[in-house]
């Protein structure tokens with residue numbers, strides 16, 4: 524038996540195509556609705572925010588979409604990423620399970636997010652866009668898009684959720700190093716931001732609010748600026764499938780196939796990126812892998828939300844999609860996994876969860892950091908607090924396999940490293956980290972504001 528620890532691909536193995544799961548999904552696509560009329564959106568409405576090529580990808584039924592050569596050239600700065608067998612973690616747990624992780628923390632921005640940022644910057648540049656706006660939670664998405672905009676010579680305005688802006692000043696400096704402008708959201712720069720700050724000058728912000736600001740700036744720019752989203756949308760999830768396509772080849776190198784594929788979910792992109800190519804093998808290839816999406820108990824959209832049409836943002840300017848949601852006006856507790864503080868979930872992932880193709884679980888903050896520290900001590904990598912949710916679930920799977928005396932093959936996505944999250948680690952190590960109770964009352968209030976969409980078949 525080989526004792527190989529990392530499974531590496533060559534540059535020549537870099538995927539040439541993204542995988543569009545919609546081509547194989549047995550579930551009908553759900554419509555995207557206009558936030559004011561509640562009618563299906565026209566490409567005209569979306570083209571205020573996005574370049575046409577991305578709109579076409581959003582609604583595409585093509586199974587494979589070719590990755591443009593300039594995008595692949597930049598991917599080569601960090602792709603293919605390694606697949607690791609977590610041998611030392613297995614030993615520490617004393618489990619017969621085999622634990623694998625795909626290491627997306629090796630990208631220059633420290634997460635999976637450049638996989639779509641580079642693609643989005645490319646298509647915007649090709650369409651003549653000069654300037655982009657976006658939101659960022661923990662700063663991972665803003666860093667990734669700043670990196671990508673720099674490569675393609677685009678200006679970038681980043682609306683950064685205030686609580687993260689305060690917790691992570693160095694993420695902001697990283698974005699500025701790549702040449703972006705960064706603002707703590709809610710800001711005084713938008714009508715929506717000013718209205719919130721008039722009511723609550725101390726607002727910690729949320730991804731939903733920051734999205735509203737970035738969308739408002741693009742939508743009122745007279746075409747000068749476009750908007751870029753780091754998760755949730757079909758085209759974003761599709762760009763992330765390079766993760767799973769590589770992992771399929773690497774599991775092959777390891778001579779194994781996963782019984783369970785695990786990932787953390789904020790908007791769903793890193794998990795879909797790993798999971799969808801394996802889901803294809805379930806749908807078309809006769810495989811029987813189990814899929815587990817992991818979210819924080821503080822923002823449990825999949826496990827406690829409703830599957831309904833809702834706005835993508837707090838100000839009701841972004842399109843309405845059908846998804847698991849806690850309500851667009853829900854402001855999540857200030858957990859350290861800023862990238863998971865979103866009220867909704869990607870429509871495709873929501874549909875797969877609703878139909879039982881993918882399971883969801885929620886894990887609390889303190890147990891998540893216990894897993895992060897156990898992983899750091901065994902494997903050496905300090906994971907992002909977001910990724911630590913996947914690690915918690917992977918460890919629990921491995922312990923369950925141990926209890927049952929089963930050899931189980933577990934694959935999870937290490938979506939990023941936590942080098943900018945030392946404040947969170949410090950709080951944990953000093954015993955100052957808290958669990959948040961499920962914010963039932965806040966969710967109940969937010970549910971009252973769901974748009975009244977009459978179901979259309």
Ligand SMILES: *Cc1c(COP(=O)(O)O)cnc(C)c1O
Nearest residue numbers: 663754789790791792793862939
């Ligand atoms: C943004 C982020 C996430 C959550 O976003 P998804 O779209 O659900 O992937 C998870 N992990 C890391 C490291 C992130 O930066």
